[in-house]
Amino acid sequence: MAEKTLMKGNEALAEAAIRSGCKCFFGYPITPQTEISAYLSKRMPKVGGTFLQAESEVAAINMVYGCASSGIRCMTSSSSPGISLKTEGISYIAGADLPCVIINVQRGGPGLGGIQPSQSDYWQVTHALGHGDFHALVYAPASVQEMADYVSKAFDMADKYRMPAVILADGLLGQMMEPVCFPDTEIKMSDASNKPWATNGHGHKRPHNIVNSLYLKPDQLEDIVRDRFERYEEVKANHSEAVVDYCDDADVVVVAYGSTARLAKSAVEQARKQGIKVGIVRPVTLWPFPVQQIKDACKNAKKVLVVEMSMGQMIDDVKLAIECSKPVHFYGRTGGVIPKPAEILAEIKKLGGNL
Amino acid sequence: MQIKKVNVITGHYGSGKTNFAVNLALDAAKRGERVTVVDLDIVNPYFRTADFEQLFADNDIRLIVPTYANSNLDIPALNFDLASIVRQEGLVIVDVGGDDEGAKALGRYAHCLEGTDMQMLYVVNRFRYLTKEPEEALELMYLIEQASSLKCTGIVNNSNLGCDTDIDTVNTGIPYGQAVAEKAGLPLVCVCVNRSLDVKADDNIYPIDIYVKKLWE
Numbered sequence: 292m293a294e295k296t297l298m299k300g301n302e303a304l305a306e307a308a309i310r311s312g313c314k315c316f317f318g319y320p321i322t323p324q325t326e327i328s329a330y331l332s333k334r335m336p337k338v339g340g341t342f343l344q345a346e347s348e349v350a351a352i353n354m355v356y357g358c359a360s361s362g363i364r365c366m367t368s369s370s371s372p373g374i375s376l377k378t379e380g381i382s383y384i385a386g387a388d389l390p391c392v393i394i395n396v397q398r399g400g401p402g403l404g405g406i407q408p409s410q411s412d413y414w415q416v417t418h419a420l421g422h423g424d425f426h427a428l429v430y431a432p433a434s435v436q437e438m439a440d441y442v443s444k445a446f447d448m449a450d451k452y453r454m455p456a457v458i459l460a461d462g463l464l465g466q467m468m469e470p471v472c473f474p475d476t477e478i479k480m481s482d483a484s485n486k487p488w489a490t491n492g493h494g495h496k497r498p499h500n501i502v503n504s505l506y507l508k509p510d511q512l513e514d515i516v517r518d519r520f521e522r523y524e525e526v527k528a529n530h531s532e533a534v535v536d537y538c539d540d541a542d543v544v545v546v547a548y549g550s551t552a553r554l555a556k557s558a559v560e561q562a563r564k565q566g567i568k569v570g571i572v573r574p575v576t577l578w579p580f581p582v583q584q585i586k587d588a589c590k591n592a593k594k595v596l597v598v599e600m601s602m603g604q605m606i607d608d609v610k611l612a613i614e615c616s617k618p619v620h621f622y623g624r625t626g627g628v629i630p631k632p633a634e635i636l637a638e639i640k641k642l643g644g645n646l
Numbered sequence: 647m648q649i650k651k652v653n654v655i656t657g658h659y660g661s662g663k664t665n666f667a668v669n670l671a672l673d674a675a676k677r678g679e680r681v682t683v684v685d686l687d688i689v690n691p692y693f694r695t696a697d698f699e700q701l702f703a704d705n706d707i708r709l710i711v712p713t714y715a716n717s718n719l720d721i722p723a724l725n726f727d728l729a730s731i732v733r734q735e736g737l738v739i740v741d742v743g744g745d746d747e748g749a750k751a752l753g754r755y756a757h758c759l760e761g762t763d764m765q766m767l768y769v770v771n772r773f774r775y776l777t778k779e780p781e782e783a784l785e786l787m788y789l790i791e792q793a794s795s796l797k798c799t800g801i802v803n804n805s806n807l808g809c810d811t812d813i814d815t816v817n818t819g820i821p822y823g824q825a826v827a828e829k830a831g832l833p834l835v836c837v838c839v840n841r842s843l844d845v846k847a848d849d850n851i852y853p854i855d856i857y858v859k860k861l862w863e
Binding site: 295299306333407467469470553556557629 | 660690692693771773774775776778806807808809810860861862
């Protein structure tokens, strides 16, 4: 096993991209994710890749569109307002069935908002990452190690299902430092060898490939969208992930993702020490949402508590997952304010105390 | 570890500069010194000395931060007069932003520090990415010196793996710190060791507490 190093979440995302064969990075700086760009600007030239600071977020995502068409692994990153700018390009990428990885290190919103951590882009990333009928894979890591691991997974899954994959982090995960370990494998830049659809030059050996998202005939467009949604069903059936802790005998189940899950888990463990039967489910994939895992974890619970760094967005998906079979409560802080474990513990006690 | 009138803390971002600066400040205050901490970090809005306002206030430590730090005005303005601060009674600890980018802000004040009883400490961590080799750490030190127009006077070995730090971590870091100091031609001022690790104290060990923490720790 390789040696542990101490890295910021943002650095781990960047290094993991290189180790996943990401050959091209297109970005534009914005707090709190700028270390991704800064790191890749230093590292990419050393490993034979390309780092390009675009003139805007819109330019960067369209460079990803072009690069992904050629079958090369590529990535862009931004924080909340910058992701809003990219959404048109993301929709085109989804409409052209191209793989890529997009990182969102969320900050407070709406508008320019703030620069402290937030989870208020949940609705955007899971329900409306651009116009039209489409989905992106969404991974929500909760540690610096997971930031590294899920970048690699995101690239693989994006390639497999030919769809954009998003790493949804937040300023806290991006800026904090934790020990991280990378596997001892050789760094190998990706090529288009296993992508027969790529527009990388036919060399008079095959018909030319076309990458496009424009279909003016309604029937044809409907067929293409329906095909895509069949693939989404396969993803939903096989690739949802969640981590479940202490739920077997739990009266109250807490649902939280990303850094909030770390805070909530600390509160859950304190509550357990005080004899309160409480468990926690952490969705790791936000799309596909881990419906079955949440349903199973909440089976014996009397109440559910959703904790988010927002005014309450994932809570709707939790209610749907358990088919509104029991009361779902909410605790959240927003605007860049981080919910403290003590506050979450107080909420758990409120629910646990009057079952 | 010997403390001077002015103590400038520099290093790779994430090397543990801020935590070290907070320890120095609290220890000096406990000895009855008058202490002023100057937060010169205009690069990073997260995990900085400006976050320790209350802790410093409780310990009678004066904190000077960039005027608009943690405010609504997104302007990294440095409009305090370091020259007058260093002429006042008491110790000054300057927490500089990470890397050469962060050290640029220090360059503006270099002339105020000339001729004072000062030391500029370069904090290193064997386990930080991009400075794992002594040569890499040295290269960054030269960049920081260039950006700040000041010379480092000593090395602080703060090799750690965050929450995973144990005795092995400390021992693995020791030859690294020595190598950096030797290659730089500078004294190794101290080796920081988490007080909870219960390492036998000697002249070179500086026991530290962890103040820069995650909320769930």
